[in-house]
Amino acid sequence: MKFREAVCDATRLAMEKDSSVFVIGVGIIDPRKVWGTLSGIREQFGDRRFIEVGLAEDALTGVSVGAATHGLRPIIVHHRIDFVLLTMNQLINHAAKWSEMFGRQQSVPLVVRAVVGRGWGNGPQHTQSLHALFSHVPGLKAVVPTNPTDAKGLLLAAIEDDGPVIYIEHRWLHEDDAPVPPGYYVTPLGKAAVVRTGTDATIAAVGPMVAEAMKAAAALEQTGLSAEVLDMRTLRPLDSDTVIQSVVKTGRLVVAEGDWSPCSVGGEIVARVAEQALSALKAAPVRIMWPDICVPSSQTIEAKFYPGAREIQNAVMSVCNHYSQGQTIQNTVKKFDGPF
Amino acid sequence: MKTDGQRELKKQLYYRMLLLRRSEERIVANYHLREMRSPPHMYMGHEAVAAGVCAALRREDVIYPYYRSHGWYLAKGGDLNEMIAELHGRATGCSRGWGGSMHLIHIPSGVMGTTAIVSGNISHAAGAALAFRMKGLNAISVAIFGDGATEEGVFHETLNFAAVYKLPMIFVCENNIYATNTHIKDRQAQTDIFRRADGYGMPGMRIDGNDVLRVYDETGRAVERARIGDGPTLLEYMTYRYLEHCGVNEDLELGYRTEDEVRRWMSIDPVHTAEKFVSEQERKNMESEISAKLDEAFAFAKSSPWPETLIAEEAGA
Numbered sequence: 246m247k248f249r250e251a252v253c254d255a256t257r258l259a260m261e262k263d264s265s266v267f268v269i270g271v272g273i274i275d276p277r278k279v280w281g282t283l284s285g286i287r288e289q290f291g292d293r294r295f296i297e298v299g300l301a302e303d304a305l306t307g308v309s310v311g312a313a314t315h316g317l318r319p320i321i322v323h324h325r326i327d328f329v330l331l332t333m334n335q336l337i338n339h340a341a342k343w344s345e346m347f348g349r350q351q352s353v354p355l356v357v358r359a360v361v362g363r364g365w366g367n368g369p370q371h372t373q374s375l376h377a378l379f380s381h382v383p384g385l386k387a388v389v390p391t392n393p394t395d396a397k398g399l400l401l402a403a404i405e406d407d408g409p410v411i412y413i414e415h416r417w418l419h420e421d422d423a424p425v426p427p428g429y430y431v432t433p434l435g436k437a438a439v440v441r442t443g444t445d446a447t448i449a450a451v452g453p454m455v456a457e458a459m460k461a462a463a464a465l466e467q468t469g470l471s472a473e474v475l476d477m478r479t480l481r482p483l484d485s486d487t488v489i490q491s492v493v494k495t496g497r498l499v500v501a502e503g504d505w506s507p508c509s510v511g512g513e514i515v516a517r518v519a520e521q522a523l524s525a526l527k528a529a530p531v532r533i534m535w536p537d538i539c540v541p542s543s544q545t546i547e548a549k550f551y552p553g554a555r556e557i558q559n560a561v562m563s564v565c566n567h568y569s570q571g572q573t574i575q576n577t578v579k580k581f582d583g584p585f
Numbered sequence: 586m587k588t589d590g591q592r593e594l595k596k597q598l599y600y601r602m603l604l605l606r607r608s609e610e611r612i613v614a615n616y617h618l619r620e621m622r623s624p625p626h627m628y629m630g631h632e633a634v635a636a637g638v639c640a641a642l643r644r645e646d647v648i649y650p651y652y653r654s655h656g657w658y659l660a661k662g663g664d665l666n667e668m669i670a671e672l673h674g675r676a677t678g679c680s681r682g683w684g685g686s687m688h689l690i691h692i693p694s695g696v697m698g699t700t701a702i703v704s705g706n707i708s709h710a711a712g713a714a715l716a717f718r719m720k721g722l723n724a725i726s727v728a729i730f731g732d733g734a735t736e737e738g739v740f741h742e743t744l745n746f747a748a749v750y751k752l753p754m755i756f757v758c759e760n761n762i763y764a765t766n767t768h769i770k771d772r773q774a775q776t777d778i779f780r781r782a783d784g785y786g787m788p789g790m791r792i793d794g795n796d797v798l799r800v801y802d803e804t805g806r807a808v809e810r811a812r813i814g815d816g817p818t819l820l821e822y823m824t825y826r827y828l829e830h831c832g833v834n835e836d837l838e839l840g841y842r843t844e845d846e847v848r849r850w851m852s853i854d855p856v857h858t859a860e861k862f863v864s865e866q867e868r869k870n871m872e873s874e875i876s877a878k879l880d881e882a883f884a885f886a887k888s889s890p891w892p893e894t895l896i897a898e899e900a901g902a
Contacts, residue, residue, distance in 0.1 A: 303738060308746065312715050347684055
């Protein structure tokens with residue numbers, strides 16, 4: 246099942262299980278059905294549970310907050326995470342505060358599905374990741390699935406959760422295909438996954454960088470280095486325990502995150518390791534992050550913008566002080582003919 | 586029979602307004618004690634709007650007021666003891682001490698959470714209306730906001746959304762002319778707020794917000810429209826705030842409004858104007874009943890426990 250089909254499968258299962266779940270968004274009745282992530286949902290559940298809104302992201306998020314406090318479970322869908330910035334007042338000032346501000350008498354169970362773009366020159370306003378923005382504020386949770394199984398399990402967990410959850414979904418992963426367990430299951434929020442075990446270095450990866458880390462780990466093995474790869478999966482609450490456990494074993498840390506470095510989730514991971522496991526570190530941690538510029542549009546700059554397996558491989562060799570001439574690997578460039 | 590009903594209604598409306606006014610006067614009188622450490626936005630002068638609107642609603646209907654919250658909370662039936670305790674930051678407060686004056690809530694009586702980021706609550710009210718529709722309930726939802734809020738984008742977004750879906754709700758604007766201390770003419774080129782409704786395909790009207798009977802009647806018509814599925818209405822109630830934007834004092838020294846203007850509005854004070862609804866004896870009885878309730882509320886607040894901090898000791902180290 247493709248990643249995008251897994252998202253759709255989770256949506257359908259949640260709506261079949263719980264009649265309070267509904268979908269709301271701008272342009273969701275579009276025939277393309279948000280890249281097929283909502284195929285058949287309107288047909289199966291009807292317009293009462295499939296709310297198309299004019300171009301009013303701010304209001305639809307407030308509407309969702311109001312509906313959520315009255316027992317409904319909205320899934321807000323955005324074609325791009327960049328548009329979520331129009332809703333930050335509702336997410337941070339209202340949804341994140343609501344439960345505590347009113348003495349925990351009401352909860353705000355809502356999910357914000359936000360798609361991160363990449364490629365085909367989508368450029369500065371259609372490719373931001375913004376992981377850190379959504380991970381900073383108490384009262385919000387943020388997840389980043391990296392494979393079809395978790396795409397389904399994390400979305401179901403997010404819908405079940407009684408607070409607001411930002412579900413950051415990479416367009417780059419939509420066509421990834423892998424077997425997905427049938428039926429209803431949840432992938433617990435707040436738990437990283439050890440996707441490859443190793444002994445020489447820990448690679449804590451986020452989003453599409455998990456696949457790059459796996460490629461790097463396979464290449465590193467050829468040069469005699471054993472890397473452990475963690476898929477962080479949830480950015481808030483951040484599962485630093487799993488990172489620390491791994492670093493205690495390996496003594497070395499490389500963080501790979503497709504986002505800007507200042508005040509990033511990668512920065513938070515390094516900070517927690519430094520605070521709680523400094524003595525386990527045999528080398529200074531390294532972060533593989535985006536360059537500190539906006540995501541460019543032109544394909545020649547774009548090609549250099551995104552770090553990948555090669556940079557991760559080099560970083561692991563550097564923290565391991567291991568400079569054997571291994572196989573030079575290429576970063577993944579997916580065939581993507583756009584337009585968005 | 587009808588006359589008796591009318592007289593009873595007038596009595597109720599007067600009582601509600603008097604409760605709002607005396608409660609806030611007591612807050613003003615005690616504020617200097619530094620026991621209520623929360624920024625209060627006083628409602629005095631607006632009482633007819635909250636009293637008239639809420640009298641036209643049922644208990645299961647919900648209101649989404651804003652940070653000028655005390656009057657709305659009490660008018661809809663929020664618990665007085667819990668409100669005063671909230672202002673004192675106590676665990677028995679309506680928000681358990683976590684909200685303060687700007688964040689009141691009383692779910693049993695339909696007072697939904699009041700918020701401080703102007704206009705955000707307008708969309709919450711639409712969300713409640715959507716939920717009522719989806720759950721097949723007959724309740725309606727009321728968005729309440731000031732004139733300043735109508736300059737925010739979300740006001741326009743929500744009016745459009747509510748009109749498209751014919752949501753069971755009403756939009757209540759309390760136009761008191763000033764956004765904080767800035768006159769509406771310095772903020773809007775076209776100051777007939779009720780006319781915004783036309784742009785979104787819903788009825789809108791401007792009403793004297795100091796005339797509690799007119800407020801009650803016009804709200805009632807809008808409520809009826811919402812309840813039978815004819816969609817939302819925008820009601821613009823003209824009224825006036827007596828005290829400073831935030832705080833318990835007068836503010837003539839700031840010079841943004843004239844003493845003459847304040848006096849003009851005070852001469853049509855909604856509570857005083859409605860005194861004629863009750864006999865002298867009835868009024869005295871109401872006064873002593875409210876006074877006793879306020880004594881009790883302040884005693885309750887002051888003797889209530891503080892909330893648990895929920896903050897680990899080491900976090901502050």
